[in-house]
Amino acid sequence: MPVVRMALAIVAVAASSALLFPLRPYIDTAAVALLYLLPVGLVTAGLGQGPGIVAAVLSFLAFNYVFVPPYYSLRVLHADNVVALVVFLVVAVVTNQLVGRTRRSLELATEREREATWLYELSAALMGVTDPEAIAQIVSHQVQTICQPTSLELQLRVDPDGRVVRAALPARVAPPAGRPSVSIPVQGTRGLLGEIALWMPGGPLSSSQGRLLGAIAGQVALALDRARLAQAESRARVLEQSDALKSALLSSVSHELRTPLATIKASVTSLSAGDVDWETDARRDLLDAIEEEADHLNHLVGNLLDSSRLEAGSLTPERSWNVLAEIVRAVLVRMRTTLRNHRLEVDVSEDLPLVPVDFIQIEQVFANLLSNSAKYSPSGTTIWIRARATGPQELLVEVENQSPPLRDEDLGRIFDKFYRVTSADTVTGTGLGLSICKGIVEAHGGRIRAHNHPAGLVFSLTLPLLSGGLTLPPEEVA
């Protein structure tokens, strides 16, 4: 557009000359010189320095040619006219320079303001973003808006695993084969974090674009550092929590493990002391106590293992088609010493549909529910185990006991790790059993809950049947 601006400058001078021409007989040359400064000043201010100079020179010539005697010649006769001309030229040029400088600093200020706005928007957009992928996306779009490259690629190395995140625009188009026109490193506090590469349609970037890109690279480095810190912090928090869990576990477990050990040690030392002739019955009692407590210890250790597996996320069920009644039968054999003070009523038909479960894990669920029931319900009371298909997709299993009712807030929380309804001293237990049940049942895609019943407490759990995967053998005749 410089041509248009030049033309406008010429038009302005010509128009001024035309307007002033009729006034020539009435005003003296000094006043004309002053009046000619008007178009020069206006053109410089409005159209820039180049057109301003053109206007100044043209005005100088027109003034000399038309208004300074002798008219229609560039010659000058009187000394005061020479002074007027020289002063005009000097004032015109100086004005031009001054206006031009102001204009430039205005433009610069506007540009800086724009840059500042962009950077502000970018840092606002990056605020709170800790995902490197998201950071790369945001930044690449911002760079696209500012520099308008034909293509751009952003690579960020992500700590600590050295993973590289890439973002390219236009998306899903491979970047051009040639070297990028510009490539700007992203320098973090701990070395090079990546680079921004641009392929520009024209030549290289303008200095302001270059400056902006540098600032953007700085923002990216900051955002990445921030993301790394946030991750480190959340890892530290997780560690702290698992540490707290571990110490809770340790204090609970050491108490739990010592109790049966104390019984075993006491019984064994009494039997081997030799100073007492134990009655057969007393002897039998001591031996029973030892066996019972050894089984109890074994059960505890099993729960501890399951619990740590649950925590590590490695308790994945190894499903196979099982008969629920067989699982229940196996657990009743295993738990016979624990359950010998309770009456058991089992209603689990052999003819229930096959369930796709991990035998050992579901057996552990029953073992924990039964051990819990035996612990909290008075001896001599009944424990019921029931199962029925509630639809083609689900089996409902209930373990009911005659323990005292629980408060509503306890019902919701008894499946939490280490949650104990009674104080730790009154009834033994690690507070792990039910949380393991929940973990296992949920790993099988089922749900478990507890509710009060007029006569006691009911644990109910569902097991999905997923009958789609079941192929039954063809029928045969004998």
Add this chain to the structure above:
Amino acid sequence: MSQQPHVLVIDDEPQILRAVRTILTAKQFRVTTAARGEEGLTLAAAHVPDLIILDLTLPDLDGIEVCARLREWTQVPIIVLSVRDTEKDKVAALDRGADDYLTKPFGIEELLARIRVALRHSAQTKGTGQSVVRSGALEIDLAEFRVTRNGVEVKLTATEFKLLAHLAGHAGRVHTHHAILTAVWGPEYAEHVEYLRVYMRQLRKKLESDPDHPEILTTEPGIGYRFIADS
């Protein structure tokens, strides 16, 4: 078999070795012990025992490996010892030739019962082999394809008989799901545990006096099944 059956115990825990040696010696067994897999293999080759008790977690070799290497040259009964969280290894050991397993901690009565069954079974296979197996009121004639209960013939389908014959043919021994399915239905059915579940249910209904509390065809939790014959 000599008067005193010779048992080789391979286990790396000295306490277990001490306890098992003391108890088995008191029960009139001759006991040799090894704390490492290679040592156990050497001892077994030098002086073939009547039975081997093998722990699955050994310092030098995997117990399953020991089992497989023993089976390359001997059919001596092997009882595997394991802890509860190595179910997979237990099944693997059984599939590689072990005869039975015990989960630690175990009661000594249980160990003695397993030893008796394994020794009897090995004595039978050394001899001519029985074609008639009895368990309570049940009598199975493997050669004649005949099953009677209290003298009354029980009608079985071909697959039911094949399954029963497979279990009864190695009575007392634990059979893994995988092994039973492969033997009865074929290798392509090795993972179809549901077939086994269905047929075991049918068999129990026909053979057990109380199918809900089976005494002849018992379940080994998570492992397989066992046929309990009269001793």
